[in-house]
Amino acid sequence: MTKNTLLFFAVAALMLSPLASFGASSSATAASRPLPSAIGYEPQDEDERGLWLQMDEFERDLKNSKLLIKDPQLNTYVRGVLCRTVGAERCGAARIYIMRTPYFNASMAPNGVMMVWSGLLLRVRNEAELASVLGHEFGHFENQHSLQSFRDIRAKTDAIAWLSLVPGVGNLARFSIVGSLFKFNRQMEREADLISLDYMAANGYDPMAASTIWGQLRGEMDATAKARKQRSRKDMNFGFWATHPNTKERMEYLRKAAEKKGSVGFTDGAKKYRKAMTKWWPRLMDDQIKLNDFGATEFLLQQLASEGWTSDLLFARGELYRARAKKDDLVKAIGFYRQAIAKRDAKAEVWRGLGLALLRSGAKVEGRAALRKYLSRDPEADDNAMIALMAGSK
Amino acid sequence: MLARISVFLLLSTAAVAMQAAAPAAASPYIYYGSERSATKEGFSFPESEQVTIVIMRPDIFVGAQSTGGMDRINAEWTGFGRDNLISATRKYLQHGGFQASAMLELSGDDANIAAEYRALFKTVTNAAIQNSLWPVDGLPTKKQGFNWTLGPSISHLAELGGGNYGLFLYSYDSYSLPGRKALEIIGFAKGLEAVSQPHIGYAGLVDLKTGELVWMNVNVRIGGDVRRPEGADDRVSQLLNNFPQRGVAASEHRGK
Numbered sequence: 001m002t003k004n005t006l007l008f009f010a011v012a013a014l015m016l017s018p019l020a021s022f023g024a025s026s027s028a029t030a031a032s033r034p035l036p037s038a039i040g041y042e043p044q045d046e047d048e049r050g051l052w053l054q055m056d057e058f059e060r061d062l063k064n065s066k067l068l069i070k071d072p073q074l075n076t077y078v079r080g081v082l083c084r085t086v087g088a089e090r091c092g093a094a095r096i097y098i099m100r101t102p103y104f105n106a107s108m109a110p111n112g113v114m115m116v117w118s119g120l121l122l123r124v125r126n127e128a129e130l131a132s133v134l135g136h137e138f139g140h141f142e143n144q145h146s147l148q149s150f151r152d153i154r155a156k157t158d159a160i161a162w163l164s165l166v167p168g169v170g171n172l173a174r175f176s177i178v179g180s181l182f183k184f185n186r187q188m189e190r191e192a193d194l195i196s197l198d199y200m201a202a203n204g205y206d207p208m209a210a211s212t213i214w215g216q217l218r219g220e221m222d223a224t225a226k227a228r229k230q231r232s233r234k235d236m237n238f239g240f241w242a243t244h245p246n247t248k249e250r251m252e253y254l255r256k257a258a259e260k261k262g263s264v265g266f267t268d269g270a271k272k273y274r275k276a277m278t279k280w281w282p283r284l285m286d287d288q289i290k291l292n293d294f295g296a297t298e299f300l301l302q303q304l305a306s307e308g309w310t311s312d313l314l315f316a317r318g319e320l321y322r323a324r325a326k327k328d329d330l331v332k333a334i335g336f337y338r339q340a341i342a343k344r345d346a347k348a349e350v351w352r353g354l355g356l357a358l359l360r361s362g363a364k365v366e367g368r369a370a371l372r373k374y375l376s377r378d379p380e381a382d383d384n385a386m387i388a389l390m391a392g393s394k
Numbered sequence: 395m396l397a398r399i400s401v402f403l404l405l406s407t408a409a410v411a412m413q414a415a416a417p418a419a420a421s422p423y424i425y426y427g428s429e430r431s432a433t434k435e436g437f438s439f440p441e442s443e444q445v446t447i448v449i450m451r452p453d454i455f456v457g458a459q460s461t462g463g464m465d466r467i468n469a470e471w472t473g474f475g476r477d478n479l480i481s482a483t484r485k486y487l488q489h490g491g492f493q494a495s496a497m498l499e500l501s502g503d504d505a506n507i508a509a510e511y512r513a514l515f516k517t518v519t520n521a522a523i524q525n526s527l528w529p530v531d532g533l534p535t536k537k538q539g540f541n542w543t544l545g546p547s548i549s550h551l552a553e554l555g556g557g558n559y560g561l562f563l564y565s566y567d568s569y570s571l572p573g574r575k576a577l578e579i580i581g582f583a584k585g586l587e588a589v590s591q592p593h594i595g596y597a598g599l600v601d602l603k604t605g606e607l608v609w610m611n612v613n614v615r616i617g618g619d620v621r622r623p624e625g626a627d628d629r630v631s632q633l634l635n636n637f638p639q640r641g642v643a644a645s646e647h648r649g650k
Binding site: 043046047049050051052053054060061063064150153154156157158159160161162165 | 457460461462463464466467468469470472473505506509510513573577580581
C-alpha cells in the first residue's frame with residue numbers, strides 16, 4: 001500500500017463512526033428533532049453544518065478513490081440489504097461506498113456517507129449478519145452520534161483547559177473527565193448495536209446474527225494468534241481507554257437481546273448472500289492472503305467451505321500455503337491445486353500456482369509444463385511475459 | 395491537519411488532555427520564520443503568447459477554536475472564504491496582466507485526474523517546504539535551486555482548464571471563540587503558552603505543459619480575513635507575495 005492509501009485509510013477510519021476498534025475505531029435521542037434520514041433533511045445548526053461540510057469535502061475525494069469498488073451489481077445488492085434492514089423510506093439518506101480494504105469494518109458519517117470495507121463482505125456469512133452491521137452504522141447516523149460525540153469532546157476538553165489553570169485540581173480531575181469521554185463513546189456503540197437489532201427484527205432478519213458475527217471474529221482472532229504462537233487478542237480489554245465494548249460483552253448482550261425478539265419468521269438470507277458474492281469472494285480472498293495472516297485466512301477459508309470446497313476455495317488455499325512455504329506447505333499447496341483442477345471448472349491461475357509450487361519444490365519439468373498450460377489457457381494474462389520466461393521453451 | 399471528529403480525536407484529545415501543563419499543544423509552525431517563497435531559477439512567463447492562469451479549487455478551512463483548542467469548521471465562513479479567495483485571486487492576476495479563470499467543476503474521469511493532481515501537488519509542495527524552503531535536514535540534491543515537478547502528464551489539466559499555468563491555493567484559518575480568548579489572556583498572565591489562532595496559507599504555480607513547480611509561497615502567520623471580500627484581497631496580496639511578474643526573469647530567488 002502506498003503512503004497515500006494508508007493516509008486515506010487513516011483519515012477514513014478515524015473520522016467516522018466505525019463498527020469496531022481493532023487497532024482502529026462511536027445518549028440521548030431527541031424525539032422532537034427531525035431525523036437525519038428524513039427526505040430533504042438539512043443540518044440544523046453551526047456544529048452540524050460544519051461536520052457536514054467537512055464530510056462533504058471528504059466525499060469529493062472518496063468519489064475519486066482508487067479503492068472504490070464500483071461494480072454496480074455489488075453496490076445494488078448491498079444497498080438492497082440496507083434498504084430492507086432500515087426500510088425503503090429511510091435508506092435513501094445513505095450513500096454507500098464499498099472500499100477495497102481487506103479488514104472487518106464499516107462506518108457512517110453525519111452527512112450520510114456510509115463506507116463498507118470489502119473485508120467485512122468476506123467475513124459475514126449471510127445477509128442477516130451484513131444487515132446487523134449496516135443497521136448499526138445507520139443507527140449511529142440516525143441518532144447523530146458523531147455530532148453528540150463532537151459536542152461531548154468539546155465540552156469536556158473546555159473543562160480540562162480551565163481545570164489546568166486551577167492549582168491543586170491536577171491530574172485526577174482531568175483523568176476522570178477523559179474517562180467519561182471514552183465511556184460516552186462506549187454507550188453510543190451499545191445504543192447503535194441495539195438499534196440495529198430492532199431494525200433487523202422489524203424487517204425479518206434473524207437478530208441473532210448480530211451476536212454470531214462477534215463469535216466468528218473471536219474465532220478468527222484465536223486462529224491468528226495460534227498460527228503466530230501469540231496470545232489471542234479476543235479478550236483484550238482496553239478498560240478505561242476502550243472506545244467500544246469488548247467483543248465478548250457485545251456478543252453476550254446482543255445474544256440476550258436477540259433471544260427476547262423470539263425466533264419466528266426470521267430469515268438469514270445465506271443463499272442469496274453466497275450468490276451475490278460469488279464473483280467477489282475469490283478477489284477478496286486474494287487480498288486476504290496478501291495480509292500474511294495465515295491463521296485467520298485458513299479460518300476464513302474453512303468457514304467459506306462449510307458447504308464444500310469449490311475450485312476457487314481450493315485455489316485460494318493453495319495460494320495461501322504456497323505463500324507461507326514452510327516445511328510441508330508446498331506439498332500441501334500442490335495437493336490443493338490438483339484437487340482444484342480435478343473440479344473441472346478451475347480457472348487458469350490454478351496452473352500458474354501449481355507450476356510455481358512445483359518449480360519451487362524442485363520438480364522443474366513438471367512445473368514448466370504447468371506454467372505453459374497456464375499461458376495456453378490465458379494467453380492475455382497480465383503476467384504473461386514473466387511466466388513465459390519461467391516456463392522456458394518446450 | 396484539520397480537526398476530525400471521531401475516535402482519532404478522542405484518542406488524541408485524551409493524550410493532550412492528560413499532559414500536565416499548557417492549555418493547548420503548541421503549533422510547530424511557531425518555531426519557523428513566518429514566510430518563505432521560491433521561484434525556479436531563470437523562470438519567466440513567455441512574452442510571445444498569452445498567459446492564462448487556471449485557479450484550481452482552493453483547499454480551504456475556516457473555523458473556530460473552542461476553549462480546549464478543538465477546531466470546528468464553519469460552513470458559512472468556508473463557503474464565503476472560497477468564493478472570496480477565487481475572485482480576489484482573479485482580480486489580482488488580471489491586475490498583473492494575466493488572463494485568469496477558475497477551474498470548472500469536473501465529473502467522471504476528469505474529476506479523478508484533477509483529484510490525483512491535487513493530491514500530488516500537496517505531496518510535492520510538502521516535500522518542497524521541508525527540503526527547499528525550510529531545509530532543516532533536507533535532501534542534499536534539493537538544497538540548491540528550486541527544482542520540483544508534478545510531471546508532464548499534467549498537460550491534461552491544461553486541456554481541461556483552458557490555460558497554461560495552474561495556481562493551487564491552500565488556506566487555513568481558525569479563530570478563537572470567546573472562551574479560548576479568555577483562556578489565552580489568563581494563561582498568558584500565568585506565564586503559560588497557548589498558541590492560538592492559526593492562520594496559514596500557501597500557494598504554488600505549476601506550468602501545465604511541463605508540470606514544473608515554478609513558484610511557491612508559504613506564510614504560516616498570514617493576514618487578511620477571507621470571510622470578507624476586502625479581507626480576501628489583503629490575504630491574496632500576501633499569499634501571492636513575490637509572484638513572478640511578466641517580463642521579468644527570475645534570478646536566484648529563494649528565501650524570505
